[in-house]
Amino acid sequence: MASTLHDVARLAGVSIKTVSNVINDYPHIRPATRAKVEQAIGELGYTPNLTARSLRSGRTGAIALAVPELSLSYFAELAAAVIEAAEEAGLVVLVEQTGGDRDRELDLLRSPRLKLTDGLIFSPLGMGQEDVDRLDVPYPLVVLGERIFDGPADHVTMRNVDAARAATEYLIASGRRRIALVGAHEGEVIGSAGLRLRGYREALDAAGIPFDPSIIGHTTLWHRANGARSMRELLDAGAEFDAVFGLNDTLALGAMRVLQEAGRRVPEDVAVMGFDDLDEARYSIPSLTTVDPGQPWIARTAVRTLIERIEHPDDSGEPRRLLADFRIAERESAPSAAAAS
Amino acid sequence: MASTLHDVARLAGVSIKTVSNVINDYPHIRPATRAKVEQAIGELGYTPNLTARSLRSGRTGAIALAVPELSLSYFAELAAAVIEAAEEAGLVVLVEQTGGDRDRELDLLRSPRLKLTDGLIFSPLGMGQEDVDRLDVPYPLVVLGERIFDGPADHVTMRNVDAARAATEYLIASGRRRIALVGAHEGEVIGSAGLRLRGYREALDAAGIPFDPSIIGHTTLWHRANGARSMRELLDAGAEFDAVFGLNDTLALGAMRVLQEAGRRVPEDVAVMGFDDLDEARYSIPSLTTVDPGQPWIARTAVRTLIERIEHPDDSGEPRRLLADFRIAERESAPSAAAAS
DNA sequence: TTGAAAGCGCTAACAA
DNA sequence: TTGTTAGCGCTTTCAA
Numbered sequence: 001m002a003s004t005l006h007d008v009a010r011l012a013g014v015s016i017k018t019v020s021n022v023i024n025d026y027p028h029i030r031p032a033t034r035a036k037v038e039q040a041i042g043e044l045g046y047t048p049n050l051t052a053r054s055l056r057s058g059r060t061g062a063i064a065l066a067v068p069e070l071s072l073s074y075f076a077e078l079a080a081a082v083i084e085a086a087e088e089a090g091l092v093v094l095v096e097q098t099g100g101d102r103d104r105e106l107d108l109l110r111s112p113r114l115k116l117t118d119g120l121i122f123s124p125l126g127m128g129q130e131d132v133d134r135l136d137v138p139y140p141l142v143v144l145g146e147r148i149f150d151g152p153a154d155h156v157t158m159r160n161v162d163a164a165r166a167a168t169e170y171l172i173a174s175g176r177r178r179i180a181l182v183g184a185h186e187g188e189v190i191g192s193a194g195l196r197l198r199g200y201r202e203a204l205d206a207a208g209i210p211f212d213p214s215i216i217g218h219t220t221l222w223h224r225a226n227g228a229r230s231m232r233e234l235l236d237a238g239a240e241f242d243a244v245f246g247l248n249d250t251l252a253l254g255a256m257r258v259l260q261e262a263g264r265r266v267p268e269d270v271a272v273m274g275f276d277d278l279d280e281a282r283y284s285i286p287s288l289t290t291v292d293p294g295q296p297w298i299a300r301t302a303v304r305t306l307i308e309r310i311e312h313p314d315d316s317g318e319p320r321r322l323l324a325d326f327r328i329a330e331r332e333s334a335p336s337a338a339a340a341s
Numbered sequence: 342m343a344s345t346l347h348d349v350a351r352l353a354g355v356s357i358k359t360v361s362n363v364i365n366d367y368p369h370i371r372p373a374t375r376a377k378v379e380q381a382i383g384e385l386g387y388t389p390n391l392t393a394r395s396l397r398s399g400r401t402g403a404i405a406l407a408v409p410e411l412s413l414s415y416f417a418e419l420a421a422a423v424i425e426a427a428e429e430a431g432l433v434v435l436v437e438q439t440g441g442d443r444d445r446e447l448d449l450l451r452s453p454r455l456k457l458t459d460g461l462i463f464s465p466l467g468m469g470q471e472d473v474d475r476l477d478v479p480y481p482l483v484v485l486g487e488r489i490f491d492g493p494a495d496h497v498t499m500r501n502v503d504a505a506r507a508a509t510e511y512l513i514a515s516g517r518r519r520i521a522l523v524g525a526h527e528g529e530v531i532g533s534a535g536l537r538l539r540g541y542r543e544a545l546d547a548a549g550i551p552f553d554p555s556i557i558g559h560t561t562l563w564h565r566a567n568g569a570r571s572m573r574e575l576l577d578a579g580a581e582f583d584a585v586f587g588l589n590d591t592l593a594l595g596a597m598r599v600l601q602e603a604g605r606r607v608p609e610d611v612a613v614m615g616f617d618d619l620d621e622a623r624y625s626i627p628s629l630t631t632v633d634p635g636q637p638w639i640a641r642t643a644v645r646t647l648i649e650r651i652e653h654p655d656d657s658g659e660p661r662r663l664l665a666d667f668r669i670a671e672r673e674s675a676p677s678a679a680a681a682s
Numbered sequence: 683t684t685g686a687a688a689g690c691g692c693t694a695a696c697a698a
Numbered sequence: 699t700t701g702t703t704a705g706c707g708c709t710t711t712c713a714a
Contacts, residue, residue, distance in 0.1 A: 002479070004691055015701045020693065028699060050456040051395045052691035055706050060392065062435065062457060069421060071620060076417035080410060083438050092454050094403065095436045097424050113433050115391040116403060116457075138343065224624040257626050279412065283565040285598050285626060345707055356685045361709065369683060393707035396690050685714075691706105698701075 003044040012040035023048060062092045063306060064117040066108055068100035068125045072223075073278045074248065074295075075123070078144075081299030082121060089307055091118075100221070102126030109137055119306045124148065129190060140309035142302045146192045154309065154320040156302045158293040160192060163326040164199025167273050167291050168245060170328050172207050173337040176243035176271055179204070180215040182230045182255050183222055183247030196247045196275065215239050217255075222247065227254025235262050242270060243334070249274035249281050249290055256284065256333065271334035286332035294324030344385040353381035364389060403433045404647060405458040407449055409441035409466045413564075414591065414619045415636075416464070419485075422640030423462060430648055432459075441562075443467030450478055460647045465489065470531060481650035483643045487533045495650065497643045497663045499634040501533060504667040505540025508614050508632050509586060511669050513548050514678040517584035517612055520545070521556040523571045523596050524563055524588030537588045537616065556580050558596075563588065568595025576603050583611060584675070590615035590622050590631055597625065597674065612675035627673035635665030 005016040012019065014037060021029055022037040040046075054060045065082050067075040083093045094117055098104045105127045114120060119140030124147045127134070132151045135143060141153040146160055171179050181200055188194035197216075204211055214237070217230035227246055231254065234241070244259070246252025252274035256266055264270045266286055274281055274290035281288035301322050309315075330336050346357040353360065355378060362370055363378040381387075395401045406423050408416040424434045435458055439445045446468045455461060460481030465488045468475070473492045476484060482494040487501055512520050522541055529535035538557075545552055555578070558571035568587055575582070576599070585600070587593025593615035597607055605611045607627055615622055615631035622629035642663050650656075671677050 006691080016692085017694085017702080018700060021700085024693085030699065033699080047451075047453040047456065049396075049691050050453060051392060051401060052706090053693075054392045054457075055390075055396050055690090055708090056692045056694090058706080060457065061454070070411070070417050070424065071421040073414065073417070076411050076414070076420075079417075079420075079436070080412040080438065083411065083436060087438070092435055092437070092457065094433055095420070095424060096433070097421065097428070110388075112388040112391060113402070115388065116395075116401065116433065224620075228624070254624060257624060260626055279565075280621065283569070283595060283598060285601055347707080357708085358686080358710085359684060362684085365709085371683065374683080390707050393690090394709075396692090396706085397708045397710085399690080683714105686712090688709105688711085690708090693704105693706090695704090696702085698699105 002049070003046045004049070005046075007044055008037065008040045008046050011044065012036045059118050059310070060116055061090065062094055062117045063303075063310075064094045064096060064114055064120045065123075066096040066098055066105070066120060067123045069097055070095065073250065073280060074276050077278065078123070078295060078299055081296050082303060085300045085303040089303065091303075091307070098124075098126070100125035102128075102131070106131065106134055109134055114139060118310045121302045121306055140306055140313065142306045142309070144298065144302060146190060146195055149190060152319060154305050154322070156298050156305065156322045156324075158298065158324045159326055160195035160293075161199040161202070163291045163293055164196035164245075164247075164275070165203045166199075166326070166328060167275065168200045168203030169207070170289075170336065171243045171245065171271060171273055171334060172203060172209070174271065174335060174339075175337070177209060178212075178215065178241040179209075179243040179245055180217065180234055180239065180241035181245045181247065182217040182219065182227055182234075183251045184216050184218045185220075186218055193247055200245060215241050219251065222251050224250045224254035224257075227251030228258045229254075231255035231258040235259075243273065244270055245273045245275075247275055249276040249278045249288060252288055252290070252333075253280065253284055256288070266333050267335060273334050277329050281329070281331065284333070289331045289334035290329050291326055292329045293326045297324045343390070344387045345390070346387075348385055349378065349381045349387050352385065353377045400459050400651070401457060402431065403435055403458045404644075404651075405435045405437060405455055405461045406464075407437040407439055407446070407461060408464045410438055411436065414621060415589065415617050418619065419464070419636060419640055422637050423644060426641045426644040430644065432644075432648070439465070439467070441466035443469075443472070447472065447475055450475055455480065459651045462643045462647055481647055481654065483647045483650070485639065485643060487531060487536055490531060493660060495646050495661045495663070497639050497646065497665075499639065499665045500667055501536035501634075502540040502543070504632045504634055505537035505586075505588075505616070506544045507540075507667070507669060508616065509541045509544035510548070511630075511677065512584045512586065512612060512614055512675060513544060513550070515612065515676060515680075516678065518550060519553075519556065519582040520550075520584040520586055521558065521575055521580065521582035522586045522588065523558040523560065523568055523575075524592045525557050525559045526561075527559055534588055541586060556582050560592065563592050565591045565595035565598075568592030569599045570595075572596035572599040576600075584614065585611060586614045586616075588616055590617040590619045590629060593629055593631070593674075594621065594625055597629070607674050608676060614675045618670050622670070622672065625674075630672045630675035631670050632667055633670045634667045638665045 009016040123144040135151040135153045185193035219226040277292035350357040464485040476492040526534035560567035618633035
């Protein structure tokens, strides 16, 4: 059986308070006493029981991270960054998968399992603006993503509209006029799909290029397979285009594969642009030009913001809105105007 | 402030024992009493404090999973599968990243943070056979991977030698004789690299093909970039080969990219075989023939085994050794003998 | 069928 | 500088 404060106290011949003081680096302890206690701790191999400490202090030292699926590279990379940032702050991370399912997301928000943590970083996918009130929860919460805005919780996200607009402008500047899009969601206004589509349209409008629904590919989940399927449909329909904007990298990579199978050269015949800057984007053939939406910053900021809320629970200022910077990561699948000339 | 058992008891006009009975589905409760209690629970929005329950019961309902890095697809997919299996058993998963660093791995094994969990699923990368004694820990532990064998803890792993041998035999059967290998680790005997290299050599020996060190590429970390670099070195050295066996999929994908840049056709000039069957293997161009080492089974089995150890801590039988089945996932980068003929 | 009370291991207010 | 003690919220024996 693991030893307790009492065991250590008995062995060292002091009270448990003294042992507790030593463990918690309380300053005013006589060196001899400290030595005795440390000796006893070493002998017994004592480690504090964190569960008991949690019960007493009301803090667990753990935070929860809820994402749709870890097998989606974007969320795996997000989780990696969040865990790293949390570890630097001495926190441990409990990872939950929701499958991007609205009901599971709503359940999670009121799950007693969260009692094991001090707060939650939540990346919803199934919930939408209509569920905004469900984010009013009795624990520290930081929301990521583009499903819900102006909610009662802190929100860390990226400049979807601006970044998609910049990506489209980049393609236009490099001489493309017929820019197909893969990954649109029918009728969506906010959400990553809706916002990025808006940025795309803004860029077209600004350049005086008419919006053509016949080169917009709709998909549900942003998997590679769906990017491939969507591109196949566009090709089968005889659509003509000289560029493709995949609303994320996996869609773009799936689309690029189908283009090449169909004998289109990338980027000569069709330029391909992604969004996310996944690790994979560097190693596809050709490598993928994409939007780097600042994910490491998002992860660090989410953790930092959550910690502030945990440490100042009563500090009921306005919910914070935090936006990451983005940049275009130029690679082979879509050379810039400068490179093209 | 969150409500407690006492609040519920007071509101319902019963004792806390009765409330506790209701919550824990104790059978002998008068329906009227149960109704009163449930009413009170609903009114107060009571949820049990899991920390207190943990302190009392000695179980937290959480397990820890330690992997080198979530941004490596193999471990992201492993984590996804472990979390899913744990969730089915009502457990939550705390994910730690060790960076594959031996010291961090050793620290983790004695970290007090593990006190927050009931047991650990551990995938070491930096530790080796010489550290086998460090796996003798005072909590339930299941070890994954190929770094340490015959240790004091349960071990779930794959048939590395057999699977690598089968992969090599597959290439030989399809008519390849000069099979380069990417990802070898100098002097390693066990570990994924050592074992898979052994399988490769066994297949060559059985077919009477001499082992040629000049077509063996050495790398440290099994990243895409290293697969690419290693292949570039082989090409620069003027090595001749008609197939490449990447010791994992990311190495194989990196190598495949370099081959294509160098104008080699895959699979016509060079067949490419991977190992892991990552999701990406389906979507590369060409799609990657690879070994499916049974990862979902490994994840489920690890969770199941850990739960058994948690539930029967004193059941000190021999440590278990559990091996997943494998199969060759045939795709375009290396057609089978049947397909080739 | 329900209640009273002890105690899981720890922290911290108060006392000495 | 160190000791005593009262809980944190829950489960669980024992009694009623």
